Amino acid sequence: MAKYPEQLKLDNQMCFLLYSASRSMTRLYRPLLDELNLTYPQYLVMMVLWESGEKAKLSVGDICEKLMLDTGTVTPLLKRLAAEGYLTRIRDPEDERRVVIRLTDEGCRLRGRAEAVPLQLMCNLGVSDSDTENRDQLMGLLKELVCRLNQ
Amino acid sequence: MAKYPEQLKLDNQMCFLLYSASRSMTRLYRPLLDELNLTYPQYLVMMVLWESGEKAKLSVGDICEKLMLDTGTVTPLLKRLAAEGYLTRIRDPEDERRVVIRLTDEGCRLRGRAEAVPLQLMCNLGVSDSDTENRDQLMGLLKELVCRLNQ
DNA sequence: GTATTTTATATTGTGCACAATATTATTTTA
């Protein structure tokens, strides 16, 4: 009887593990982000803006680059965040091709509430000090992998 | 000047790394799966079926469980695979609530072509023998994480 | 200085992902 090829088994595939882990992790964020009225990708965009500073002016392309997403994903996402009142989208008068994204006051205020999210998440996950080592190791390996996957 | 909180930085967030890694990995699969006329989630479903054996009868729920996806994702995906001719969807006469999913001959044949995908992928990634250790370590840590994320 | 090319963003279309709800069949209970 021919054996089923090992490398084709779901359990042996890194990609499926990444896919599962990513979705499971996002699921853990969801109830926390619901309270901020954000989806996970929206939260990512807000983090890019918060991290760039309250007065920062980012282009759509800047945000796409940092998150490795394309305009087809980001443009409508930014429109929804603008509709929520968290940011403004204004065409740059200096270069009419560009659209400048800036935090509104409400978008800035949201950061205060968002700061609690990472800690709350750890708590929900039940992370102890002894897990820190594994966590750091995992993040190191993931960084290497992402690096290699993008050449 | 108040320092920006470390734990809110994108680079320090495991979830973003998982999200990036998962998308980057799927991107690497895409050109290979295009040749099989499959998307990555469709490829996952086919792997579940192949792994269960050519004659296996799986319910929609079985597939949802193995991939940790819900029916809202899987039902239309199965319809597309059925339209491609890779599987059949037949309501179980024993229990009319259930829908039995079975591979067609064409779906079985596709496995032969799919067997090349994992190796081709490694090749594209430029994986060497010395990477095996890191790979095993990463997969171990990911398995642990997924396990914990689903209680 | 106009034509060409490049750059930045938007639009369209398909396929997930998932919450919420609906539908229908089976099982359990009163």
Place this chain on the structure above:
DNA sequence: TAAAATAATATTGTGCACAATATAAAATAC
């Protein structure tokens, strides 16, 4: 055994993800 509860799948609606294309502005070439 009729009603209630449970189970299996489907449907609906919103929001990504991304390829392909469109649009328009700026840069460059000629």
